[in-house]
Amino acid sequence: MDTSRLDRYVSDKWDEDLIPQLSEFIRIPAKSPMFDPDWEKNGYMDEAVRLMEGWARQQPIEGIQVEVVRLEGRTPVILIEVPAFNGGSDEDCVLLYGHLDKQPEVTGWDDDKGPWKPVLQDGKLYGRGSADDGYAIYSSLGAIMALQDQGVPHSRCVLLIESCEESGSYDLPAYVEHLSDRIGTPSLVVCLDSGCGNYEQLWCTTSLRGMAGGNLKVEVLTEGVHSGDASGIIPSSFRLLRQLLSRIEDEDSGRILIDALHAAIPDERLEQARQAAEVVGSAVYDKFPLVDGLRPVSDDPAELILNRTWRPALSITGVDGLPSLDSAGNVLRTHTAVKLSLRLPPTIDGKRAGELLEEALTRDTPNGCKVTLELEKAATGWNAPALAPWLGKALDEGSREFFGKPPVFMGEGGSIPFMGLLGGKFPRAQFLITGVLGPHSNAHGPNEFLHIDMVKKVTACVAKVLAGHHHASQNGETGR
Known part of the structure; x- marks a missing residue:
């Protein structure tokens, strides 16, 4: 493989084809069903599916088959099958994953930007879904x-875009x-739905x-009453909520x-956190838009990395009942x-965690108030298997x-439910996540952007790994 030629091909493909396609995708407010319950009626999800499906069908990939699969009552998926190429294996295969649904708009976008407005500026493509995760289908097929x-030979490839x-x-x-x-x-x-600590090297999620x-709700009255009349007699629902949260989180x-809800951290992950901390240093926290004077919870970057990857943490992401x-x-x-968002260590069972959360918050309610917890998510994380030598070499x-x-x-501190599912279903598989x-790319927030140079290099690295997979398959090193 001519590395320089591959680098040029990928760069040109992004500049001439993929960036314009991704820009059109940004314009579509294809919000995930949680944020658009009427997604089917509104039609934006189908519009995004048609855009990607139509583009994929036009690509000069030998033997490509593109299909939109729809199970009754469910969101659609795009299934793309690419047969083995130039002597690659059709028995062995690579599964490439991405998603096209988006987070909601949120506020705070710069005046010249917006969630559904693609803006190419300073080597970045701004807009909702650009980096999370609209680029995945384009990068995957671009690598092929x-x-x-x-x-260059490669094994059979299957793309699944949910x-x-x-x-x-x-x-x-x-x-x-x-x-x-x-x-x-x-x-x-x-x-291709994970993060990176900088834009200067390949980051592999372990x-x-x-x-x-x-949603946690505390009720004390059937209608609002004069606070001068009732305070001191009727407990404040806010105060009782604080008491309940103190059962599960130390407020200091x-x-x-x-x-x-805590898990033992493997020695290998401890060492990787120390090595990553040497690379990112203070960028682990100063990449965020901190207010003046705010200090992170620790001065040790390695501890901060472990906090966001292997320790449970609670965030309050929404509130109701407050005018x-x-x-x-x-x-x-x-x-x-x-709204509670409790992040869990990778090896903690999500369903059991939800049960423990409900038990802690709803038993022996303070002052006999009415407490309800409507669990929306209970997902188990994922811990990568040992890295195979062939994959380590290719990376x-x-x-x-x-x-x-x-x-x-x-x-990574986020969740990709698909990985836990696949890890259980295909225990012998290797994973490139x-x-x-990266810093300031702001997935889920305002001014989300795709770093163009980074996505080009990641695409090239995926191509390198696909080529390495073929060689490993030929030599019986992929576990099949």
Whole structure:
């Protein structure tokens, strides 16, 4: 394989074809079902599917088959099958994953930008879904085309692009089962929906946290009453909510108080966190838009990396029952409700975590108040299997050839439910989980962007890994 030629091909493909296609995708408000319950009626999801499906069908890939699969009552998936090329194996295969559903708009976008407005500026493509995760289908097929451009062999490849990842991938298990014969038994899974610590080298995700969360509501009255009349007699729903949250979280340190939600951190992950900390340093926290004077919870970057990858943590991501400041009267309110987002260590069972959370919050309610917890998510995380020598070699060579630096291995704080599902279904498979969500890229927030140079190099590295997989398959090193 001519590395320089592959690099040029990928760069040109992005500049001439993929960036314009991704820009059109950004314009479509294809919000995930959790944020658009009427997604079917609104039609934006189908519009995004048609855009990607139509583009994929036009690509000069030998033997490509593109199909939109729809199970009744479920969000659609795009299934793309690419047969083995130039002597590659059709028995061995690679599964490449991405998603096309998006997070909601949120506020705070720069005046010249917006969630559904593609803006190319300073080497970045701004817009919702650019880096999370609209680029995945384009990068995956771009890597395959780069190999075929040179006649480099690869094994059979299957792309699966889902449309409810941001809602917890609740439809995906049904599709994986429905399509199991067509997917086969992959010996390599590639997921392009993860993060990176910088834009200077390849970042390989070694673990993902799970999640348990939902809506916690505390009720004290059936209608609001004068606070001067009732305060001191009727407990505030906000105060009682604080008491309940103190059962599960230490308000001084943020430590989760339910012991069963903590997990032992493997020695290998401890060492990888230390190595990653040497690379990113203070960027592990100063990449965020901190207010003046704010300090992170630790001065040790390695501890911060472990906090966001292997330790449970609670965030309150929404609130109900509180009027805005300009309309708040002297009223003792009927209720306070918050949305809980509890991140879990990779090896903690998500379903059990949800049960423990519910038990802690709903037993012996303070002052006999009415407490309800509606669990929305209970997903188990993922911890990568031991890295096969062939994959380690391909990752190292790819990062050095296209970035000029070695790869870095680090866990991620987010969740990709598909990985836990596949890890259980294909226990002998290797995993390349990587992505372009680096400093300030702001997935889920305002001014989300795709770093163009980074996505080009990641695409080239994926091509390198696909070529390495073929050689490993030929030599019986992929475990098949």
